[in-house]
Amino acid sequence: NAGVTQTPKFRVLKTGQSMTLLCAQDMNHEYMYWYRQDPGMGLRLIHYSVGEGTTAKGEVPDGYNVSRLKKQNFLLGLESAAPSQTSVYFCASSSAPRGVAGGPYNEQFFGPGTRLTVL
Amino acid sequence: DAKTTQPPSMDCAEGRAANLPCNHSTISGNEYVYWYRQIHSQGPQYIIHGLKNNETNEMASLIITEDRKSSTLILPHATLRDTAVYYCIVSTRSARQLTFGSGTQLTVLP
Numbered sequence: 001n002a003g004v005t006q007t008p009k010f011r012v013l014k015t016g017q018s019m020t021l022l023c024a025q026d027m028n029h030e031y032m033y034w035y036r037q038d039p040g041m042g043l044r045l046i047h048y049s050v051g052e053g054t055t056a057k058g059e060v061p062d063g064y065n066v067s068r069l070k071k072q073n074f075l076l077g078l079e080s081a082a083p084s085q086t087s088v089y090f091c092a093s094s095s096a097p098r099g100v101a102g103g104p105y106n107e108q109f110f111g112p113g114t115r116l117t118v119l
Numbered sequence: 120d121a122k123t124t125q126p127p128s129m130d131c132a133e134g135r136a137a138n139l140p141c142n143h144s145t146i147s148g149n150e151y152v153y154w155y156r157q158i159h160s161q162g163p164q165y166i167i168h169g170l171k172n173n174e175t176n177e178m179a180s181l182i183i184t185e186d187r188k189s190s191t192l193i194l195p196h197a198t199l200r201d202t203a204v205y206y207c208i209v210s211t212r213s214a215r216q217l218t219f220g221s222g223t224q225l226t227v228l229p
Contacts, residue, residue, distance in 0.1 A: 004162070033216075035219075040221075041221065042206065042218075042219030042220050042221055042222060043163065043217075043219040044219070045216045045217075045218075048216070058216060059216065059218075088160075090162050090163070092162070092163075107165040107168075108163075108165065108217060109165070110161075110162025110163050110164070111162050112161060112162055113160065113161070113162055
């Protein structure tokens with residue numbers, strides 16, 4: 001049971017280049033999220049998905065696109081990278097809210113992060 | 120418009136209890152208090168959550184005041200591995216987004 005995995009772990013891009021970050025989870029979670037974390041700050045939500053084929057914007061979506069073609073995967077794309085997108089990117093997943101008798105509410109499981117530098 | 124206020128840093132001696140405070144004076148009736156921590160450069164890790172009753176699990180205890188305007192996370196016997204940034208978050212049960220503030224940097228000293 002690998003949990004949440006992210007590929008790649010590190011990447012250096014030049015301004016204007018594109019790339020895709022891959023997140024995979026093996027916990028059969030319905031919800032998946034992409035966050036970014038800048039130095040000394042908390043995490044900020046970029047996009048999220050509540051199910052296969054659905055995505056929605058978070059707090060800081062500009063400059064990013066996402067896709068959720070399979071339940072277990074959530075892709076984050078940068079079409080034209082900018083130095084302002086230098087950050088650590090974390091993916092997370094969670095189960096959908098259950099009834100009162102369900103498990104931990106809204107517990108999100110995070111991946112190890114991808115450190116992206118845009119020159 | 121911060122929902123929670125936490126001290127930026129705290130120290131604790133190894134083996135002693137670490138008490139991390141959080142102020143959430145504008146919490147609404149359907150919002151839970153969640154605690155996560157982030158050990159250096161790793162992804163955040165869920166610790167505990169509560170609505171109005173005190174909660175305990177294998178990692179920590181959560182004490183919520185009766186008026187729910189503040190809470191305290193207690194690590195009963197802190198170890199060096201508990202050194203991390205601790206985030207207090209208020210959120211509804213079905214909310215998609217967890218809003219992470221700056222958190223409290225807890226340093227456990229030998």
